[in-house]
Amino acid sequence: MPSTLQVLSLASPSAGYRRIRFAGAQLAPFCQHDNIHCRLVFPAPQRDGASSTRVYTVRAFDADAQWLEIDFLLHADAGPGACWAQQAQVGDCVEILKPGGRTARIADWMVLAGDDSALPALARIAERLPASTRGHVVCEIADPQDAIDIRLPPGMQWHWLYRAGAAAGTGEQLQRAVQALDWSAAKATEGASRFLWVGAEFATAQALRAWAVDSLGLGKQEQLIVAYWRRGMSENELRAPKADLEKT
């Protein structure tokens, strides 16, 4: 059953994002750490139009105070999700559908990678890693203005990559940066476990998945690589049955 969220407050965690805090009465299913995503239903802009659903990450929540926060990337070529977030006002409402999607499996050595649409998920996952976790977080954003401070275990390093004017989803720097990491460090300790989590544009996700399986030999339990969006396609088109990547 969908439930209603109402905008409580609006903020800008950095230049390219709008952080919206929502109040809701039945938030318990969304206030947990193994399901960090949700699907929102945005009302049609016109009276006789159709509503649209899009997937987002619950960036923060307080189950007792009955609120949750979502960081919306204000991306180019904005669709129903980004448009709604850009124009949202205190008191506006959206529907929220059931929580969904898996998240990163905790391992001794981890690589978390993504572009700016995955920054909320990267931050949320990274903030909850056990203090002993070693590895890297690699995040591609438009420019340094969108960089934020994230608490990390001492053995994890955060790497920002900047597009410096290039359009999102057009380069290979995220893919190359992940591939250039010293993956032998994952096995530096006898029996250490490893995990690769990626949330990125379709082509990057597809390339990294093939590399992770074919070149790194990561098994199903050692990676979760998700296409967060696809250049030139709305989310409806990306999630059409022929899309062959992980569905959420």
Ligand SMILES: Cc1cc2nc3c(=O)[nH]c(=O)nc-3n(C[C@H](O)[C@H](O)[C@H](O)COP(=O)(O)OP(=O)(O)OC[C@H]3O[C@@H](n4cnc5c(N)ncnc54)[C@H](O)[C@@H]3O)c2cc1C
């Ligand atoms: C599990 C999961 C969690 C996600 N969490 C978040 C989150 O917390 N915050 C967030 O902002 N997004 C998040 N996303 C990504 C978001 O769902 C997509 O970006 C979605 O397409 C946005 O919907 P829209 O209506 O704005 O654009 P759509 O109607 O889907 O697309 C319109 C146009 O915009 C382009 N586009 C879509 N996304 C981007 C982008 N990131 N950069 C540049 N162009 C883009 C499309 O290619 C298309 O041409 C998540 C996705 C998944 C799968």
